[in-house]
Amino acid sequence: MANPVLDVRNLTTHYFTRKGEVQALDDANFDLARGESMGVAGESGCGKSTMAFSLINQVQPPGRVVKGEVNIDGINAVQLTETETRKKVRWKRISMVFQGAMDILTPVYTVGHQMKEPLHYHQGITGDEARQKCEEYLGEVGLDKEIFTRYPHELSGGQKQRVIIATSLLLEPTVLIADEPTTSLDVVVEAQIMNLLKRLKKELGISMIFITHDLSILSEVSNKLSIMYAGKFAELGDAEKIYNNPKHPYTEKLLASIPRLHKDVKRLERIPGAPPNLVDPPSGCRFHPRCTYAKEVCQKEDPEPREVEGRKVACHFAGEVT
Amino acid sequence: MSAVLEAENLKKYYTMSQSFFGRLLGSQKKYVKAVDEVDFQIPRKNAMAVVGESGCGKTTLGKVVMRLLDATGGKLIMEGKDVTQLSGSGELKAYRRTTQMIFQDPFSSMDPRFTAFDTLEEPMNIHNIRGSYEEKRKTIMDALEEVQLTPAEEFVDRYPHMLSGGQKQRVAIARALILNPDFIVADEPTSMLDVSVRAELLNLMKDLMSEEDLTYLYITHDISTSRFFSDSISVMYLGKFVEKGEVATVLDNPLHPYSQALLKAVPEPKPEMVEVIKELPIKGEVPDATNVPSGCRFHPRCPYAEDICENEEPELREVEGREVACHFAGEVP
Numbered sequence: 001m002a003n004p005v006l007d008v009r010n011l012t013t014h015y016f017t018r019k020g021e022v023q024a025l026d027d028a029n030f031d032l033a034r035g036e037s038m039g040v041a042g043e044s045g046c047g048k049s050t051m052a053f054s055l056i057n058q059v060q061p062p063g064r065v066v067k068g069e070v071n072i073d074g075i076n077a078v079q080l081t082e083t084e085t086r087k088k089v090r091w092k093r094i095s096m097v098f099q100g101a102m103d104i105l106t107p108v109y110t111v112g113h114q115m116k117e118p119l120h121y122h123q124g125i126t127g128d129e130a131r132q133k134c135e136e137y138l139g140e141v142g143l144d145k146e147i148f149t150r151y152p153h154e155l156s157g158g159q160k161q162r163v164i165i166a167t168s169l170l171l172e173p174t175v176l177i178a179d180e181p182t183t184s185l186d187v188v189v190e191a192q193i194m195n196l197l198k199r200l201k202k203e204l205g206i207s208m209i210f211i212t213h214d215l216s217i218l219s220e221v222s223n224k225l226s227i228m229y230a231g232k233f234a235e236l237g238d239a240e241k242i243y244n245n246p247k248h249p250y251t252e253k254l255l256a257s258i259p260r261l262h263k264d265v266k267r268l269e270r271i272p273g274a275p276p277n278l279v280d281p282p283s284g285c286r287f288h289p290r291c292t293y294a295k296e297v298c299q300k301e302d303p304e305p306r307e308v309e310g311r312k313v314a315c316h317f318a319g320e321v322t
Numbered sequence: 323m324s325a326v327l328e329a330e331n332l333k334k335y336y337t338m339s340q341s342f343f344g345r346l347l348g349s350q351k352k353y354v355k356a357v358d359e360v361d362f363q364i365p366r367k368n369a370m371a372v373v374g375e376s377g378c379g380k381t382t383l384g385k386v387v388m389r390l391l392d393a394t395g396g397k398l399i400m401e402g403k404d405v406t407q408l409s410g411s412g413e414l415k416a417y418r419r420t421t422q423m424i425f426q427d428p429f430s431s432m433d434p435r436f437t438a439f440d441t442l443e444e445p446m447n448i449h450n451i452r453g454s455y456e457e458k459r460k461t462i463m464d465a466l467e468e469v470q471l472t473p474a475e476e477f478v479d480r481y482p483h484m485l486s487g488g489q490k491q492r493v494a495i496a497r498a499l500i501l502n503p504d505f506i507v508a509d510e511p512t513s514m515l516d517v518s519v520r521a522e523l524l525n526l527m528k529d530l531m532s533e534e535d536l537t538y539l540y541i542t543h544d545i546s547t548s549r550f551f552s553d554s555i556s557v558m559y560l561g562k563f564v565e566k567g568e569v570a571t572v573l574d575n576p577l578h579p580y581s582q583a584l585l586k587a588v589p590e591p592k593p594e595m596v597e598v599i600k601e602l603p604i605k606g607e608v609p610d611a612t613n614v615p616s617g618c619r620f621h622p623r624c625p626y627a628e629d630i631c632e633n634e635e636p637e638l639r640e641v642e643g644r645e646v647a648c649h650f651a652g653e654v655p
Contacts, residue, residue, distance in 0.1 A: 037596075043516045044487070156607050186375040186543060188604060191587035195599050202597070213516050216546070216589040223596055240593040257521035259550040261573060261588055268521035268550060274486060 004031035005174050005207050006055075006094075011068035011078075013047075013054045020279040024050040024063070026231045029305075032175065032224075037201055037208040039222030039239065041215050041254070043275050047231040048211045049099065052177050054078070055209075056094050057085045072174060091118045095168040096177040100184070102160040105152040112148035115167050122171055137166040141196055158189035162196070169200065176200075179211045194221055216258055219243055227251045230276050230286040237311020247313045249291050249321060285316065293321040325363035326505060326537045327387070331396035332360045334379075334386050338612060354611045356382040358561035359396070361638075364554075367531055369538035371548035371569065373584070374558035377608045380541045383558070384507045387539055388423050389414065400505065419449050422498035426510040428490035432482045438466065438493050439478050442500050449501060465496040470526060488519035495527065499534065509541045524551050545588050549573055557581045560611060560619045567644025577641055577651045579603065579624050618649065626654045 008030050015022040025047045032038055040048050053059045055070055057077050070077040077089045098104060105114055115134045119125040125133065135145045141162040152160060161181065168176060178197065182190040198221060201208055210221055218225065218239075225239040227250060235248040246252040256269030273290040276282050282289050288298040297316050305312040308319045315321075334357040340349065356379040364370045372380045385391040387398065393406045400417065408414040425431040432441055442462045446453075453461075459478070466474040469492040482490055491511060498506055508527065512520040528551060530536055540552050548555055549569055556566035557580065565578040576582045583604040604623045609615065615622050621631040630649050638645040641652045648654070 043518060158607060186607065187545070187584060187587040187589075188375060188602065189607060191589070191600055191602055192605065194589070195602070198597070198599055214589070215517065216591045219591040219593045220589055220595045220600070222593075239596065243591055243593040254518060255591065257518045258591060259521070259524070259546045261546045261549055261585065261590055263549075264570065265550050268525055270522040270525060271518045274488075 003033075005034050005072065006032040007069070007071040008055070009069040009071070011051070011054055011070060012066045013050050013059055013063055014066050015063040017062055017279070022278045023281060024231050024278055025054060028068070028233060030224075030226065030233075030236060032207045032209070034174075034207055035201060035205040036224065037210060037222050038224040038226060039218035040209060040211045040226050040228060041213060041218055042228035043213060045275055045278075046228045047278075048213075048228055049179055050231075051228075052096060052179050052209070052211055055175075055177060056090050056096055057082075058090070087122075091168070091171045091173065092122060093173055094175045094177060095171070095173040096179065097161075097164055097168050097181050099180040102157050102164070102184070104164060105160060107152050109151075110148070111150055111152065111155070111163050115148070115163070115170070118167065118170055133170065134166070137170055138163070140169070140200070141166045142192075157185055158193065161185065161189075161193055165193070165196065165200075169204070169206070172204070173206065175207045175209065177209045177211070181210070181212075182217065183212070190217070197221060215254060227254065230281055231278055232286060232314060233305060233312070234287065234315070235311060235313050236305070241310050245309070247308050247311065247318045248315050249293050250287050285314070287315075293317060324366065325399075326366045326401060327539070328363045328399040329360055329387075329396065330399070332383075332386065332393055332398055333358055333395040334382055334391060335394040352612060355561045355614060356611065357386060357393075360561075360563055362556060362563070362566065364537055364539065366537055367535060368554065369531065369540050369552035371540045371542060371552035371555045372558055373542055373545050373548055373555060375543065375584075375608045377611060378558045379561040379611075380558050381509055384423070384509050384539060384541050388421060388507055389417065390423075415449070419501050420503050421505045421507070422501065422503040424491075424494055424498050424506060424508040424511045427514055428487060428494050429482075429514065431494060432490060434482050437479050437481055438462075438471075438485075438496075441493060442466075442497055445497060445501055451501075461500065462496075465500045466493075468499065468530075469493070469496045471496070486519075487515050488523065491515060491519075491523055492526070495523075495530075499530070502534070504535065505537050505539070507539045507541070510543065512547065513542070513544060520547070527551065545573070545585065546590070557584065560608060560614055562619060562647065563638065563645075564620065564648070565644060565646045566638070571642075571644050575642070577644070577646045577654075578620075578648045579626055579654055580620050582654075618647075626650060 008028055011028040013025040015024055028051055042048050054065050059065055065078045072093050075088060116130045119130045135148055138147055143162050182193050200206055210218055212218060222239045225242045226236040227234045229250050235242055235251045246255055253269055253271045271290055284300045285298040285303050288294040303314045303316045305314040335353040335355050338352040374380050386393050397404050398406045405417050408417055439462055463474040466477055471477040471492050512523050542548055552569055555569045555572050556563045559580050565572060565581045576585055603625045617633050618631040618636050621627040636647045636649045638647045
């Protein structure tokens with residue numbers, strides 16, 4: 001592959017709570033090329049958002065990145081101090097569209113006032129010049145220029161979401177992380193936002209990481225797909241291959257639980273049980289208590305991710321069971 | 323097949339507030355027509371899905387059916403009786419016992435200071451179901467077992483914060499079932515939940531349909547779940563049904579331009595679409611409901627609109643095995 005713009009090695013983030021060490025993210029390894037997108041899927045509490053926060057070095061205490069590297073443009077982001085991260089990484093190289101981004105805009109300031117902020121702090125651009133730039137990006141996401149002077153309550157949910165996306169693009173980041181960018185939006189608006197992100201990826205060559213629990217949305221935007229379970233990557237590789245022929249039992253179940261629009265299904269597949277408590281994750285393979293194929297070795301040994309049919313799978317029986 | 327619930331010309335208008343001068347000068351009252359002349363029938367042990375974007379009136383419809391809101395006009399016939407006129411603690415209370423609702427957000431539809439036991443006991447107290455503590459506890463345990471919160475002893479004394487989202491929604495379903503209702507309004511019961519939990523709950527609700535003789539009005543914006551869960555589907559736009567019919571008929575070959583557009587926007591697991599920008603026939607959001615467009619309500623957003631659409635409102639008519647409200651139904655591609 002061409003030089004990756006983002007290279008993540010052994011990224012591990014734990015939360016040190018009174019009840020013990022929550023192993024929210026363990027040994028994440030992946031890279032991302034320019035203009036490539038990766039989808040991250042998994043149930044709530046599987047560490048998707050923790051991974052996102054680790055990438056922008058913004059894990060909140062009691063959480064801490066325990067080890068690993070996030071290499072972006074030759075900088076290892078996790079070793080930087082807060083001030084350095086703010087100057088070098090956040091917004092500039094990696095920016096993020098947060099979950100429920102619509103509620104992030106402050107109601108008492110105009111959209112423009114809030115949009116200009118990163119320009120002012122990072123590049124010292126103010127006044128008319130800043131306004132021009134903001135308006136340019138508002139146009140880029142398909143919004144009218146006059147939105148600049150409006151207050152958040154005057155905008156609809158989809159418009160607010162676009163404002164957030166426009167803001168996150170202002171400093172021309174290399175990587176854009178979108179954490180559940182379309183939850184709580186209507187299907188039509190959702191499809192529009194997805195189209196927008198696809199277009200930006202193509203035209204501006206931005207690499208993207210999409211995080212959501214909805215695999216059907218991910219399939220439309222990701223080149224690569226990673227399935228997370230209990231803080232670990234269960235399967236990681238080419239999206240098309242994984243969708244058409246999942247190799248990890250968890251991926252298989254997850255895909256089968258999606259109701260289809262054009263297919264009559266008698267029963268939806270379900271995954272029995274609940275995701276484990278990460279203070280004390282199950283021994284061996286973390287998925288074994290819920291896995292229908294689990295054998296003795298799964299209880300004892302944690303499977304290392306290994307190459308199976310063009311993707312990495314962390315399962316002792318990958319390629320044999322599904 | 324006899325219908326459990328039948329709506330005829332059902333209407334719910336909200337009156338807009340007027341300015342003081344407006345009232346003095348006697349200007350016309352304005353209405354938001356949240357539900358406007360809606361007709362439907364739901365046969366026993368069936369589920370009808372109502373789909374549409376936010377602001378199309380689907381939740382209002384659910385609330386009118388529950389009698390949480392009073393209908394402005396029209397009839398709502400449940401088991402042969404018009405329920406829009408019921409009042410007081412006698413008949414209305416009896417109706418409420420047979421009709422229950424499952425709400426969208428399990429995180430806020432439950433009292434944080436009530437244990438699962440309290441939550442389930444409350445409806446029994448309201449409806450004067452007497453019995454000793456042991457009897458009630460037994461009923462409640464059975465209800466919890468029924469929604470697969472097993473072992474029930476483990477869950478019965480838990481507070482909402484000790485339950486996961488899916489478990490909370492199960493308690494909410496148990497709460498709806500405890501009075502042995504015939505009819506359930508489920509308002510986006512799974513939209514706050516994870517994919518795999520969603521699948522479990524939909525399976526459960528479907529099983530209950532045959533085990534408990536339930537009939538559902540299933541309100542959702544997640545159209546792909548309606549394929550699995552319901553028998554018929556009604557697509558709603560600005561207070562009106564624009565297309566309704568058997569779920570497979572409508573979803574496989576939608577005839578109304580709005581249903582077509584809506585279905586196109588639904589994401590589906592198709593990895594080969596990665597680099598393709600989807601074509602969306604309609605853009606933006608549902609227009610302001612205070613100012614419903616003339617003629618066909620959908621015409622300003624419709625890619626096929628012609629003069630007639632602006633002037634004449636199309637009635638629902640039978641086309642290819644379902645009802646469609648469009649002048650050009652069957653003719654547009």
